[in-house]
Amino acid sequence: MVYKYFEGGEVFYNQGSSFVAMKLLKIPFDGAGFGKGRGAREAPNKIIEQMHDLFLNEAGTGCDYQMIDVPVNHTNIEETNENILKAVSALKERAIILGGDHSITYACMKAFTKQHPGAGIVIFDAHPDAENMFSPPTQEDLLIVLVKEGLVAPDRIILLGRRNWTENEMRFLQEHKIRVYHMLDIQEMGVETVCDAVMETVRQWPAFYLSIDIDAVDPAFAPGTGYLEPGGLTSREIIYFCQRLKLLKNLGMMDIVEVNPPLDVRDMTSKLAAKLVKELS
Numbered sequence: 001m002v003y004k005y006f007e008g009g010e011v012f013y014n015q016g017s018s019f020v021a022m023k024l025l026k027i028p029f030d031g032a033g034f035g036k037g038r039g040a041r042e043a044p045n046k047i048i049e050q051m052h053d054l055f056l057n058e059a060g061t062g063c064d065y066q067m068i069d070v071p072v073n074h075t076n077i078e079e080t081n082e083n084i085l086k087a088v089s090a091l092k093e094r095a096i097i098l099g100g101d102h103s104i105t106y107a108c109m110k111a112f113t114k115q116h117p118g119a120g121i122v123i124f125d126a127h128p129d130a131e132n133m134f135s136p137p138t139q140e141d142l143l144i145v146l147v148k149e150g151l152v153a154p155d156r157i158i159l160l161g162r163r164n165w166t167e168n169e170m171r172f173l174q175e176h177k178i179r180v181y182h183m184l185d186i187q188e189m190g191v192e193t194v195c196d197a198v199m200e201t202v203r204q205w206p207a208f209y210l211s212i213d214i215d216a217v218d219p220a221f222a223p224g225t226g227y228l229e230p231g232g233l234t235s236r237e238i239i240y241f242c243q244r245l246k247l248l249k250n251l252g253m254m255d256i257v258e259v260n261p262p263l264d265v266r267d268m269t270s271k272l273a274a275k276l277v278k279e280l281s
């Protein structure tokens with residue numbers, strides 16, 4: 001057996017070689033915020049290019065991908081969000097979204113929670129993204145806007161990988177009692193225990209969205225991103241989380257954001273993102 005079952009949980013489980021179909025949404029938007037995400041527009045195509053070198057995933061599942069291009073306007077975030085909303089709302093089944101900067105998760109989540117009232121979100125990120133309150137949100141304040149606009153209940157949010165924050169962000173997380181597995185928690189508890197705990201919680205939600213800011217991973221493994229934050233997850237650890245979380249039936253949408261090919265080293269980061277797409281499929 002490749003994956004262990006999640007005790008008591010409903011799982012998606014494929015043993016041996018099989019084929020699945022998956023929609024891949026390309027959202028090459030990097031126009032939000034203060035420009036740290038610039039370059040992320042190149043990520044979707046770069047990641048797809050890297051996927052050509054990967055065949056079956058580790059569990060033996062192959063996948064037919066259907067690519068969908070979402071039109072973006074780098075100087076107009078509202079227009080871009082409208083396009084994202086339309087594209088994600090049209091999805092009927094599980095899909096993977098390739099950003100783009102982290103601001104895209106706002107419109108994706110808006111569409112997702114409309115389809116799945118009461119849905120939650122699991123976010124891998126080195127940062128809480130709760131500093132300012134711009135609306136529409138940038139990658140700096142995604143979380144704050146999700147909560148303030150009532151798109152997600154604070155107790156249906158789980159953050160993983162946090163290791164840098166501001167005072168405002170710390171206060172926000174505490175005030176709203178948002179569940180956070182900081183890097184230190186992950187180190188002390190161990191990845192398996194944390195993953196078990198996360199799954200135990202999210203399987204009780206009607207549905208959940210998985211958002212992976214690649215900066216949750218240590219820059220040693222994923223240097224191609226705008227904010228380098230030492231002390232993150234290893235590539236193996238993020239792969240492990242993906243392999244297990246995707247077993248939950250109520251996982252709906254997933255995104256991988258903040259991959260920045262112009263800042264990358266030998267396409268390491270795009271390659272890792274490509275690997276995550278395969279393991280999530």
Ligand SMILES: [Mn+2]
Pocket residue numbers: 125126127213215216227
């Ligand atoms: Mn981040």
